[in-house]
Amino acid sequence: MGVTKTEFFNEQQNRLAILLKALAHPARIAILQHIIKQNACICNDLVEELGLAQATISQHLRELKTIGIIKGSIEGTSICYCINETVWQQAKDELNNFFVDITSVNRCC
Amino acid sequence: MGVTKTEFFNEQQNRLAILLKALAHPARIAILQHIIKQNACICNDLVEELGLAQATISQHLRELKTIGIIKGSIEGTSICYCINETVWQQAKDELNNFFVDITSVNRCC
DNA sequence: TTTATTAATCGTATTATTGCAATATAACAT
DNA sequence: ATGTTATATTGCAATAATACGATTAATAAA
Secondary structure, eight states, X not given: OOOOOGGGSOHHHHHHHHHHHHHOSXXXXXXXXXXXXXXXXXXXXXXXXXXXXXXXXXXXXXXHHHTTSEEEEEETTEEEEEEOHHHHHHHHHHHHHHSOOOOSOOOOO | OXXXXXXXSOHHHHHHHHHHHHHXXXXXXXXXXXXXXXXXXXXXXXXXXXXXXXXXXXHHHHHHHHTTSEEEEEETTEEXXXXXXXXXXXXXXXXXXXXXXXXXXXXXX
């Protein structure tokens, strides 16, 4: 039904899924990579860089803002976006915890 | 329009987005965690464990199989699923590459 | 004040995803 | 052969996501 049954899963699973979903789009990956490369950037840079419409870029920025991985500060008429290092580190840790070492255990295939 | 403009992005970005999207659901995270914990499992285990319908679990398993992160081997009437360690390691590496260290750079916020 | 610039939001069309009942398939058991 | 068990697939309904034009809001520049 397009609607995830979050009540069937624990908090960690739901939290991780939300994080992954927020990152799971090439435009949002490109946005994050561009911000990291340039240290910061404004919406219009991304419109030119990625070739998507301004409304679309703005929507992707909002999704990244929602999970807190980026933050923006007003700078004249534009808004300067940069990485929220705390959340970035948390995301990194959470993913590392998920990707535990699975070598040397018995399996069927 | 519900359709991602993959041609706007590079291969690495699209590949990473596909990986993240495949993982971006609490049921699929739970499935992977269960497989890791038990070393392997069959579909019916997951149906009981997660509480979702058999058709739904089967669908999630297929998505994980599509990106290759799990593989199944026929074992009588059931199919034994386990982690594909090679792909798991690749996913881990790809995510680690993305989550580069971003500390100590200038930013606007 | 008027105009330009920049970004957010709204509305809408289109496609994707989620979930499940029903059915199909395939191997084993009797 | 027939029934049982386990999984995959199909078809469908409901919701979510993607993209963009149009509009709005807010600041800067003239």
